[in-house]
Amino acid sequence: MKRSTIASKIGYGIGDMYAGGAFLLIGLLFLNFLTDVAGLSPALAGVVFLIGKVWDAISDPLMGFISDRTKSKFGRRRIYFLAGILPIFITFSMLWYTVASDNQWVLFAYYVIAYILFNTVFTMVMVPYNALLPNMISDYKLRTTYNTIRLTFSAFSAILSGVLPMIIVKSVGTTTSGYMVMAFVFGLLYSLPWILVFRNTWELPVIERQEKLSFKNVMDEFLKAFKNRSFRIHSSFFVAGQTAVDFLTTLFIYYLTYVLNRGSEFSAVLGVLLVVQLVGMSIHGKISKKYGKTVPLRIGLSVWLIGLAITLFMTEESPGFLIYIVAAMSGVGSSASTFVPWSILPEISDIDEIITGKRREGVYAGMSTLIRKMAQAVSVFIIGVVLEQIGYVANVTQEASTITGIKLLFFVGPVIFMIIAFIASSRYKMTEDKHKILMDEISARKNGQQPSNQSEVIAVCEELTGIDYKALATFK
Numbered sequence: 001m002k003r004s005t006i007a008s009k010i011g012y013g014i015g016d017m018y019a020g021g022a023f024l025l026i027g028l029l030f031l032n033f034l035t036d037v038a039g040l041s042p043a044l045a046g047v048v049f050l051i052g053k054v055w056d057a058i059s060d061p062l063m064g065f066i067s068d069r070t071k072s073k074f075g076r077r078r079i080y081f082l083a084g085i086l087p088i089f090i091t092f093s094m095l096w097y098t099v100a101s102d103n104q105w106v107l108f109a110y111y112v113i114a115y116i117l118f119n120t121v122f123t124m125v126m127v128p129y130n131a132l133l134p135n136m137i138s139d140y141k142l143r144t145t146y147n148t149i150r151l152t153f154s155a156f157s158a159i160l161s162g163v164l165p166m167i168i169v170k171s172v173g174t175t176t177s178g179y180m181v182m183a184f185v186f187g188l189l190y191s192l193p194w195i196l197v198f199r200n201t202w203e204l205p206v207i208e209r210q211e212k213l214s215f216k217n218v219m220d221e222f223l224k225a226f227k228n229r230s231f232r233i234h235s236s237f238f239v240a241g242q243t244a245v246d247f248l249t250t251l252f253i254y255y256l257t258y259v260l261n262r263g264s265e266f267s268a269v270l271g272v273l274l275v276v277q278l279v280g281m282s283i284h285g286k287i288s289k290k291y292g293k294t295v296p297l298r299i300g301l302s303v304w305l306i307g308l309a310i311t312l313f314m315t316e317e318s319p320g321f322l323i324y325i326v327a328a329m330s331g332v333g334s335s336a337s338t339f340v341p342w343s344i345l346p347e348i349s350d351i352d353e354i355i356t357g358k359r360r361e362g363v364y365a366g367m368s369t370l371i372r373k374m375a376q377a378v379s380v381f382i383i384g385v386v387l388e389q390i391g392y393v394a395n396v397t398q399e400a401s402t403i404t405g406i407k408l409l410f411f412v413g414p415v416i417f418m419i420i421a422f423i424a425s426s427r428y429k430m431t432e433d434k435h436k437i438l439m440d441e442i443s444a445r446k447n448g449q450q451p452s453n454q455s456e457v458i459a460v461c462e463e464l465t466g467i468d469y470k471a472l473a474t475f476k
Contacts, residue, residue: 011200013149018190020154021161027249036394046384052115053377063127064366075203077128081194084125089187091118096183098176130365134346147343148285155278162270229466236424240417241337246379247413276331284339294425297340304333357473
């Protein structure tokens with residue numbers, strides 16, 4: 001096994017420049033690009049997101065299955081980092097090409113295809129990446145360190161992706177050419193780091209999986225994941241928290257532009273939010289190590305809720321500094337909503353091992369990648385439909401009722417999902433001590449020892465898995 005070093009931590013973490021940046025950029029600007037630049041109706045633009053995620057419902061679990069069974073001299077996961085470099089650049093650039101047509105169905109067809117291709121490449125790279133850490137590191141706290149560095153890179157990329165794109169777009173001659181230049185710049189930013197990821201990561205040896213690729217086997221792997229109680233709880237606060245984040249990032253530009261009439265400050269306001277997210281990652285990491293991994297989420301959501309409540313009372317005449325305070329408070333909550341689920345994911349596959357007797361990091365990475373994408377698709381679809389229903393028309397002064405609708409959506413949308421995430425996270429029971437008990441039990445069973453008769457071991461295994469202790473894997 002290779003030794004953990006600063007280079008390996010940075011080399012692993014820099015891969016999330018892609019996910020952290022691309023998802024934020026798409027969440028912030030792609031719906032607005034489709035409606036206000038490409039000329040697609042809000043409802044059809046929302047359907048573009050939804051169709052892409054229907055495809056993801058197939059491709060993400062499938063990629064997890066494939067990743068768990070890949071055989072190459074570079075390992076099960078790392079080969080995909082090399083394979084994805086050029087496709088990342090091409091497919092991200094395709095999203096921002098302005099099609100020269102007034103036909104809604106031509107526009108719709110192009111952007112559906114482009115979005116599906118982007119998501120397919122994202123899946124091909126990010127599912128193995130999300131599965132990699134448990135294959136590299138087994139220590140409970142060291143995993144948190146790696147994830148903290150990873151999510152710090154993610155937050156840094158989010159700052160660049162939130163602040164610079166519109167500066168680039170506005171600095172180029174036309175809006176359409178500006179978006180293409182922006183796409184090329186960020187396509188390189190998202191693709192090139194995978195060279196470093198490949199060079200500075202490794203994989204622990206595992207028992208090779210022999211199941212053949214078939215629809216039945218993929219579905220079996222998918223359904224088995226939901227037997228895992230901890231995964232069900234994790235999925236609940238993950239999807240709810242990320243949906244809340246996507247409501248925030250997608251609607252922020254509409255709220256600033258039409259409710260506060262301060263659209264020109266979008267980059268500055270977003271910059272404050274993203275800087276707070278970046279600082280928050282290291283703080284969340286320290287809180288996690290001292291008080292438990294879900295505690296930062298409940299603290300962050302509470303701060304964020306107070307910030308969103310302020311927006312209900314803001315108007316064009318409100319003091320200018322207020323929106324920056326709201327952005328900072330939102331940064332605390334949204335960073336926690338990202339940090340906590342990803343820091344917990346590696347231990348979900350540990351819990352699964354005592355259920356199935358297999359290492360299935362790829363399955364859970366595929367499921368989590370799907371959940372992340374579905375959260376964005378659901379939020380953007382809802383936003384697109386609601387904007388059309390409240391009478392939103394691009395690039396014109398909005399009716400008073402439309403402005404009120406945007407204000408309410410900006411508050412109500414995130415808050416509903418924040419409450420769900422808060423409640424679900426309080427039900428997650430893993431601790432460092434319980435993780436040690438779990439891993440010791442797995443090790444004992446692998447070495448041929450009889451299942452423990454200690455009440456504490458039995459209670460911990462049943463609490464984490466949701467399965468009767470006698471029904472857990474025997475590793476024969």
